[in-house]
Amino acid sequence: MNSPQSFTGENGASASRTVIVASTDVALRARLRANLMNLRWQVREASGGAEAVALLDEAPAEALMLDSWLPDLDIVELVCHIRSSHPAIDLLRIDGTSENEGVRSPRRNELLHALREAQDALPATDTAVWAAAALSIPRGSVQHSSVRVFPASAQDRIRMPSSEGRPAEGTLPELVGQSEAMLELTRLIRMVAPRSTSVLIEGETGTGKEIVARALHRLSVRSQKPFVVLNCAAIPEALLEAELFGHTRGAFTGAVASRTGRIEAAHGGTLFLDEIGEMPLALQAKMLRFLECGELQRVGDNETLRVDVRVVAATHQPLEQRATEKTFRLDLYHRLAVFPIEVPALRERREDVEMLAEHFLEQMGKESPRKRLSEEGLARLQMYSWPGNVRELMHVLERGVILAQERQEIRVADLRFGRVTSAA
Incomplete structure (x- = not known):
């Protein structure tokens, strides 16, 4: 397969001599970083699959060095996603898996040399596991690697679960069930979780929409930041705006002190708006404004604040139908439902x-x-x-x-x- 003449991202930015190392092993990442930097590579590190995807989305890279196990994403699904969304990247695995297709960096030998030196620094019991090889899965297909035998210490190192009591492959611990409907739900969650895309979770009452929202947050790069919940049906209409956007002292009767709103409290993390269909029309316009520009004003304040929040909303109501009936804003519906997810009854x-x-x-x-x-x-x-x-x-x-x-x-x-x- 012919290698591209240069490595560039979708925006034309150069990816040359930039490599992402994705591994939970801090010591391995440190050895690789030192070795690669000695070879004049720029190194970015990720401790999980979602973080690796986010780094790729932020700026192009020439290569990705991927560990054999990551805590948040299935490796096969992650590789397929990267092959689809970043086809120009050279993807290397450090667990001995090898395929024959895929883009190859003209400087691949430098990457393999750095990896071999990092392996040499590992304890002897682990060294056998880390044979450097390129992993390339043909786009549009899923291929499982051949069975490999790991030393007991290596099994502990990559935290391979036992088969007893283990969830089926592809499932999430939050979601109980192995039906086709649940596996499809899991697939969609894993697909969209690493991004900051707005998600609308639809489903009947009692199906577990908040559980889905928490899974989206856990698998995202925002997982270490706040997960803030607001049930739009549980707060009186007169107080909902102040609860969302916050207020200053004296903004209204009873506002004896300034208060941070739920949106601001979720800065850097995820805001989960449950029962979004209960939000009043007047407040929907202000929510739409925030979603479009990321700016808010506390009630009673003229100062504008910029907040970085991923919004996940949930409803048991047919919002699209309500939008045609003019009881819910159509533009807000489309802004929330960038990626709709249906939770099965x-x-x-x-x-x-x-x-x-x-x-x-x-x-x-x-x-x-x-x-x-x-x-x-x-x-x-x-x-x-x-x-x-x-x-x-x-x-x-x-x-x-x-x-x-x-x-x-x-x-x-x-x-x-x-x-x-x-x-x-």
């Missing part, structure tokens, strides 16, 4: 009911003796339509644990749905 993924039930019973077993579901009880749960979704399942099981009293098994008669006094 529980009745659409009934195959996850058993796993969810076990998860909740496990959690409840931390405070009282662990209960188990009878086969008939599980069958009853799988037949139910779950209008309250995952939240309702949790409540039904909690009632079942209480009604079972000293019995270890939860029977059908212990499962009460809403105000119904029997499982019929």
Whole structure:
């Protein structure tokens, strides 16, 4: 495959002699940085996949040196994303995986030399793991590398999980379930999380929209910054503006002191606006202004503040339909729904009911003796339509644990749905 004559980013900026090193191993990164800088490379470091993607988006690089395990993103998915969004980068893996396609830097030998020297400085038990090789996965496809045997110490080093109790590949710890719908939801979360794109999470009440928002924050480069939550339906309309944008002392009756708003409190991190459909129309205009320019004014203040916040909103209402009915601003809807995510209802993924039930019973077993579901009880749960979704399942099981009293098994008669006094 022919290498490009020069390495440039999408904006034409030169990527020459810039390399990103993505690894959780601080010592390995330090050795690589020293070796590469001696060879006149500019080095940028990332401790996770989301941070590596953000660095690539900020400025071009000639090469990316990628560790075999990162705490936030699946390696295969990360590589496919980089191949798609940054096709001109030379991608090197330091775990022995090798393919035959992909862009190759004309200075690749320098990168491999720096990597070999870094490996030589590692303890002997780890050195066998770090054979330098280029990783290139053909665009548009996912190829898993061949099986490799790691020394026990190396397995500890890259924190390979055991198969027992381990989530299925591609899932997230926050999201319980292995149905196709949940795997697709996970894929979308992983795809958009590293960016600062606005996300609108849609789904019925009780599906777990805030859990999705927290997963987006955890997998983002903002994960060490605040995650601020505001439920637009829980605050009186007269106070919502001050709660969002903050206020100065004396701005209105009862404002005895200045107060920082939720937007400002989330600076550098993520602002989660739950039940965004309940935001008054007048306030929607001010929210749109902030989303467009990143500037806000506290209530009662003339000073403009610039705030860096990623906005994730959630709703159970059909906002697009409401926009056509003029009860929600269409321009705000489009600004929020740059990347919409639909959280599936529980009745659409009934195959996850058993796993969810076990998860909740496990959690409840931390405070009282662990209960188990009878086969008939599980069958009853799988037949139910779950209008309250995952939240309702949790409540039904909690009632079942209480009604079972000293019995270890939860029977059908212990499962009460809403105000119904029997499982019929």
